[in-house]
Amino acid sequence: MNYSSYLSSTWMRPITDFDIPEAHVLAVDDSIVDRKLIEGLLKTSLYKVTAVDSALKALEFLGVRDGCSTSLRPNAFQVNLIITDYCMPGMTGYDLLKAIKDSTALREIPVVVMSSENSPNRIESCLKEGAEEFLIKPVKISDVKRLRSYIRPPTKAPCSGSGETLGPSPICSKRKVGSLEGLQVKSNPESQPCLNGVIVA
Amino acid sequence: MTMAECKPRGPRSGCACESEEAVVKKREEFEDGALVVKKREGEGGGGEEEEQEEDVSAAAVDGVVDVERLLQELVDLTRSLLAEEVLDQQFTQLQQLQDESNPEFVLEVVSLFFEDSERLLEELTEFLAQDPIDYVAVDAHVHQLKGSSSSIGAQKVKTVCIKFRKCCEEEDREGCQKCLEQVKQEFSLVKNKLEHMFELEQKILAAGGSLPYPEEEEY
Numbered sequence A: 001m002n003y004s005s006y007l008s009s010t011w012m013r014p015i016t017d018f019d020i021p022e023a024h025v026l027a028v029d030d031s032i033v034d035r036k037l038i039e040g041l042l043k044t045s046l047y048k049v050t051a052v053d054s055a056l057k058a059l060e061f062l063g064v065r066d067g068c069s070t071s072l073r074p075n076a077f078q079v080n081l082i083i084t085d086y087c088m089p090g091m092t093g094y095d096l097l098k099a100i101k102d103s104t105a106l107r108e109i110p111v112v113v114m115s116s117e118n119s120p121n122r123i124e125s126c127l128k129e130g131a132e133e134f135l136i137k138p139v140k141i142s143d144v145k146r147l148r149s150y151i152r153p154p155t156k157a158p159c160s161g162s163g164e165t166l167g168p169s170p171i172c173s174k175r176k177v178g179s180l181e182g183l184q185v186k187s188n189p190e191s192q193p194c195l196n197g198v199i200v201a
Numbered sequence B: 001m002t003m004a005e006c007k008p009r010g011p012r013s014g015c016a017c018e019s020e021e022a023v024v025k026k027r028e029e030f031e032d033g034a035l036v037v038k039k040r041e042g043e044g045g046g047g048e049e050e051e052q053e054e055d056v057s058a059a060a061v062d063g064v065v066d067v068e069r070l071l072q073e074l075v076d077l078t079r080s081l082l083a084e085e086v087l088d089q090q091f092t093q094l095q096q097l098q099d100e101s102n103p104e105f106v107l108e109v110v111s112l113f114f115e116d117s118e119r120l121l122e123e124l125t126e127f128l129a130q131d132p133i134d135y136v137a138v139d140a141h142v143h144q145l146k147g148s149s150s151s152i153g154a155q156k157v158k159t160v161c162i163k164f165r166k167c168c169e170e171e172d173r174e175g176c177q178k179c180l181e182q183v184k185q186e187f188s189l190v191k192n193k194l195e196h197m198f199e200l201e202q203k204i205l206a207a208g209g210s211l212p213y214p215e216e217e218e219y
Helices: A003-009 A032-043 A055-062 A074-078 A093-102 A120-128 A141-150 B020-029 B033-044 B051-061 B063-083 B089-096 B105-129 B135-152 B155-169 B173-206
Strands: A024-028 A048-052 A079-085 A111-115 A133-136
Touching: A024 A032, A024 A055, A032 A048, A032 A079, A032 A141, A032 B105, A032 B135, A048 A055, A055 A079, A055 A093, A079 A093, A079 A141, A093 A111, A093 A120, A120 A133, A133 A141, B063 B089, B063 B173, B089 B105, B089 B135, B105 B135, B105 B173, B135 B155, B135 B173, B155 B173
Parallel strands: A024 A048, A024 A079, A079 A111, A111 A133
Antiparallel strands: none
């Protein structure tokens, strides 16, 4: 088998817009200006964008409610990338990242974190927790171009019957989706508070 | 010179033909209300009109030059705002995102920025009128303002916000008051300039011209 057919037979083949014309990105940011900007940036790459203003709403969108869920919404299987702000009131982007990576059902979704603060501690902890990348705000066109390489291929929902999947699905159709581990809001690893708990109306 | 068809198109729109014949033909070609109105106003003439109408009367003579002049004014305005660091390169990023599928993107983002900032500035004014001042809440607001101004490229506003946050950290009441005044001024300045920019763009589009962005990507 030559290299290109090896690549095409696995999910690690090169990803272009034609492969995933409707890649669905979930964007999480409490700033209305930044949500608009991210939408604009992502739409030029032909991505479908859902923008929410909090980590809790992001989890709700993915089918997680009140810290646990027994089944994911179809949305979860259609989200190819999550891009989240770090500093948000209440549940931070780091908490969201951790919740996603702690979840067997959600952990395969690539997560990119954005922040206006260029803090090595913050960056390191996010990457350690499994973030694909840490973007310094303001986000630019060149940043979004790099995101293409993190987009995961579409996956099928579990027990969905026959049909070609594009590769090893993170959720095998042979096992049921169990309940998600209880999701806790973990404190972020930095000593400086990240405006946590300050809710600005 | 033959009366070649000339229609304004492309980023530096405006016709290269200088012959009067070509200009007359152009005026006849455009049924666009804006140009028709301009022609009528131009014929009226008069000394006390505002600058805008003076431009219009010049336009009546040569409708093509009007678009050229407006475009030049737009380019000059953008250039000077960048040079004076009222705006930075992030603003040009926004312009690059505006296209046929997103034809009013810049206006939409900037409008959100205006609304959001006005709300934040009102709340900051209230916070700083209190005694004692809740510096955590003030800082949270300034952080937001800094973030959104950075996202649209309002560089001077962002710079004052950085100073403002420092004053919050030091719980410097007077410093905070000064920064609030300054940030209001800078916000007011960038708002006026951007509104002027949008007005110019509307005039260009109404006159059948096209905007000088987004620039084509080099492949």
